[in-house]
Amino acid sequence: MKRFAIGTAGVALSLAAYAPNPVRAHDYAVGPLKIGHPWARASPPSAKVGGGYLAIENTGPEPDRLVGGSTEGAARVEIHESSLADGIMRMRERTDGVAVPPGQTLEFKPGGLHLMLVDLKAPLKQGDKVKATLVFERAGTVAIELQVQGVGAPQPAATGHTRH
Numbered sequence: 250m251k252r253f254a255i256g257t258a259g260v261a262l263s264l265a266a267y268a269p270n271p272v273r274a275h276d277y278a279v280g281p282l283k284i285g286h287p288w289a290r291a292s293p294p295s296a297k298v299g300g301g302y303l304a305i306e307n308t309g310p311e312p313d314r315l316v317g318g319s320t321e322g323a324a325r326v327e328i329h330e331s332s333l334a335d336g337i338m339r340m341r342e343r344t345d346g347v348a349v350p351p352g353q354t355l356e357f358k359p360g361g362l363h364l365m366l367v368d369l370k371a372p373l374k375q376g377d378k379v380k381a382t383l384v385f386e387r388a389g390t391v392a393i394e395l396q397v398q399g400v401g402a403p404q405p406a407a408t409g410h411t412r413h
């Protein structure tokens with residue numbers, strides 16, 4: 250019986266070790282702000298920019314504002330918003346940042362608000378974790394990691410992207 254139990258544990262362990270890169274939610278907090286599951290999309294080898302996505306929940310009574318960020322993976326981080334107009338996806342930079350009203354959750358996702366990683370130092374590869382920081386007007390700075398996910402998820406089209 251004992252041998253059988255050990256053998257079972259070994260099988261379970263090796264299955265876990267070989268499981269293909271499960272995407273797990275991961276969260277961060279700074280002050281009353283909760284940062285939910287930051288991720289980025291894998292980028293093609295020639296891409297100079299990549300998109301970063303996350304949710305920001307403001308559990309406090311005061312408004313805050315995401316005003317910027319940085320990452321080890323790119324020269325700089327910009328806050329962008331994509332919108333569809335006349336069938337063309339366009340992006341514009343939110344140079345004044347983006348408000349996080351009290352009691353609300355702001356979703357950064359493909360096709361909408363996103364972090365634009367500009368001048369990538371290397372392609373973003375699925376399974377990578379990319380360190381980054383976010384800067385809020387009130388809550389200050391928080392260190393996060395963007396989990397790089399596969400190319401399957403829709404990404405903001407490059408069409409109409411304003412020159413950086």
Ligand SMILES: [Cu+2]
Nearest residue numbers: 329340365405
């Ligand atoms: Cu963009």
